[in-house]
Amino acid sequence: GVSADETAQGPGVLPEGFGDRGGEEVELLATVKAVRSKNLPEVTDEWVQEVSEFETVDELVSMLRHNMNEMAKATARNDFQDRVMMDLAEDLSLDLPQSLIDTEAEASIHNLAHRLQEQGIGLENYLQITGQSQEDFIADSKTQAIRTLKTRVLLEGVAKVESIEVNDDEVLEAVSALASQAEMNPDELFRQLESDGRLDTLSDDILRRKALEAIMSGVVAIDEDGNTIDLEPAPADSDDDNDFDSDEAKLESDSDKEVEESPEE
Template identity: 35%
Template sequence: MKTTLEKIENNIVKVTVTVEAEQLTTAVNEAYKKNVKQFNIPGFRKGKAPLMIIKKMYGEDIFNGEAGEIVVNKTLHNAVIENNLKVVEITNVNIEQCETGKEFIYTAEIVTLPEVTLGEYKGVEVEKAVVEVTDEEVEADINAMREQNARIEVKEGEIADGDIAVIDFEGFVDGVAFEGGKGEDYSLTIGSHTFIDTFEEQLIGLKAGDSKDVVVTFPEQYGKEELNGKEATFKVVVKEVKVKELPEIDDEFVKEVSEFNTVAELKEDTKKKMLEYKEHTAKHEFEEKVLSAVTENATIDIPEVMINKEIEAMIRDLEQRLKYQGLDMEGYLKYTNSTMDKVKDYMKESAEKRVRTDLVIGEIAKVEEIKVTDEELKEKATELAKQWGAGEVEKNAEMLMNMQKEYLTVDIINKKVIELLVSNAKAV
């Protein structure tokens, strides 16, 4: 077997493969054995006609088409390895010569992984957030606990800001009721801005039993063509007025809602947990900024097919998440008033960034000779197996080692590269 390469454009090469005539002869025999049972020739039992007889009746090249596919399938992989090609996609396989007794010749266009030219990746300067927790943040968090434990009491008198109005309502545009504009016994917190425009403010001053026509205007980009920018009248009936009774923040309250005995203890624990969360978030954000800076410093001509493949992977992931929620893609597109083309366009920038990042990480791992040991693979597999929370950890870890070794390897390498980049980055 001989191969020659011709560069068509960036990341696309045309490989010409020339195979000895004997391989085509062998492949013709394979195709014959596979298909002989389909031939019913006078003088022979069905499926027993010799190859030469079938060729004589149906033509010398009767099996050449399928034989050519057999030869391509057996030799193209070797041609790729022989020329050290890193394949993204193989397209346009064309058979140039397929005649008995002659060399078998075919061509294929191969999209290859792009060359990555790294820029500065050690010592990049990246802004790092200063982590702190203020007393105001702690108070806000504890006040949220207070809100969660509030008692709702019926109120006599007029609706005020912050009250809960229990209402029936129906909306009309140009005197016609519209879909989704009706509700009964709806609890609306005044000042929450749950409803559009000044709807909530117009209820202030009303009492239980009062009725009012509330006039509002839908936003221009509301999301429904028939309502965008339209003036609407809602006929509202106030059924009941309620008010939140917030508990006092004292030691008794703390004992009821937490594991602590005093307000001071609760505040200290709240501050500690908020600080841990902020530090974790800041660490992740710093890693993302470092990786983004390093990626932007690299030069890569990414083939469009790689971006499209990543988009398809993102769509499959979206479909899986929708499935868990009891939805499908058709329903999602209808609900979001979108199309598959719009979804793909929206995903394109993220897909390109993902591909670029993966290529840069891979190149850094190559340059820095970052490897993964069997011990590290086993440790990662065990960690994931423990997260499953069911079955035998050791058995599940072994299964991961056997079935997901490539995924585990990539995950560990990515982590090592990011650690390398972060440890060498300059926080400013």
């Protein structure tokens, strides 16, 4: 091992996308500034009572297992929905104007650049890191734009056929949820959205979500043996464990288809 203030040296390879030197073999030199270890507390019922609302270790473990289960299930559910919508969008024959595709792609690139900027990353650096050329990036953005537009048309069509509507209470509920996430006053956020003309956009998002729910109500996930996989969230008071494998999911629709740190001596 290496102690604090000692230097370690050895060969390495720069990652792809590291400017013009990506993939180049180099000699790496590193100085260890400090060595630390974590002093973990003993997990006892007393410790659990001190740091949580639970009384025993078993209760805490049960809660953690349940939460991890639900997180995995939510990930699988979102992946499944994405696959369903991707398949449906690909099957949708739709002649989209090139100007509409370009506008959607430009908006997507602008949004990505804005998110990267918030993290201190430029778009050119992002392309280098991901190993993409500007031409490939733009082409991929247009492909994604087509899929996005098709999905939007599909969801709005389902909403129309199923007579799905959005009422004022649903908009207010969505504004309240957004305000909670942004730690804002709901009334203030409502006025801001109204002033910016974004309430209609929010309403459209709710409409498409409801249409997606309508579609997914007719689709089930099954494993390789044909057994139904439960991807629905557990009731709030349920502690049941749910076993599933998202990698084995395939499509079938009803219609056929925390610790203390201390320096190490």
